[in-house]
Amino acid sequence: MKRIFNWTNIRLLLMFALVIGLYSFTAQRNQQRKLTKSVVVFTNDSDPFIKQEAVNKLLIENRTDAKSIRKDKVDLNKLEKSINGNPMIEKSEVFVSIDGVLKAVVKQKTPIARVFDENGSFYIDYQGNEMPLSPEFTARVPIISGEINKANRDELNKLLRFVYDDEFLKKNIIGVQVLSNGSLKMLNRDFDYAIDFGKTINIERKFSNYKAFFQKAVTDSSLYKYKQINLKFTQQVVCTK
Template sequence: MKKIKWADVRLVLMIGVMIFLYSFSTMRNEARKIVKTDVEFTGENNPFVTHETVNNLLIQNFNGSSSIRKDKLDLNSLEHTLDKNKMIEKVEVYATIDGTLKALVTQKTPIARVSNEKGSYYIDYQGEEMPLSDTYTARVPLLSGEVNEENRAGLVDVFKKIHDDDFLKKNITGVQILPTGSMMMTNRNYDYRILFGKSINVDKKFNNYKAFYQHSLRDTLVGQYKMINLKFTQQVVCTK
């Protein structure tokens, strides 16, 4: 008859107790009810979507109930519902131990506002259309003219450069798409227009413009310029 190794017995008992406690705590946690919701916005804090809107979308998925068991939650369904909102880029939904249903919401980032005969809307950082908000107006350049599948990618590239550059973001106020496909821009501080051309050599053109602007601060005649031509990447042509 083999001698019982009490050390092995104690180890088995400890493992059994741990499994029991884990299962018990898991069951209790799943049986807990969601007692409140908490919405947190990440990234740029632009209130295109309000806390109330997100809360209402969450509550609608509870079929009007003020509380629901955690094990009855379909988090993927909740995320999918919120993702369908055209103001939201992505969302993460999870339940905490204390019964809070938490939603981490990242809103879309508009980089231009389109205004033409087809209507008015934003273009977001991903190049997608984004509706205007009833609660907040983004300070982004106004884009006029025809936006289509042929020029959209180039336009998005231009506006992303503007958005990501502190100087351009403050300076460029509008872009008009000409019938030729070239872009004409307006600036915040002077009356001259900027003939940017088409969406090629974008970095070089903007660097040329920033160099011109720095130089123009020392030029008392800058207020007399009517046109700043950036189409030629080797030089900036100014006309009065």
């Protein structure tokens, strides 16, 4: 009985070693195989600010195509860092599928405003960072001008995100001027009046008042008569003809 027990253990060990060997051999051969192709997928619904071809060049490190690259030579972290270094890209995820496809899932930055200053023009993205203009696509976002600095940048970004996330405001607010005292003046897409917003405080309340006023005034066409809409006072909207 003791010999049978020992022989059984030996057979189990041999079978285990065989499985490990086959797995290692298969894994090694798989790693030495070359990639079949490379694919770039944008997660954003909007038009691309950077072409897929440009991202693909970063993905295959300027080689002619992915078929010249062995699987075991692919440094996924390095490729992600390279793609994320592009000023149009917010983040990416790079991986190799079982069938040898090198794939990059890319999220572009989301511009929420465009700044014009003495140094030129650039976008502000949803995270509050600068984003260069793109030769591929021009975003339809509010134009920002005036006194933009480190002191008011965070509050201004908060307001711009609020506008971007609200369908009504996103459609109607086309310009924001930052005055030297920190107050804001805004322009509406369809009407000639200026919106005196005041400082970047009580943002939600001020915009709520404006939307309620707009919905009421637009029904009787009185919006065409006003030159200025004052939102400084959170309890009321003051209009000037």
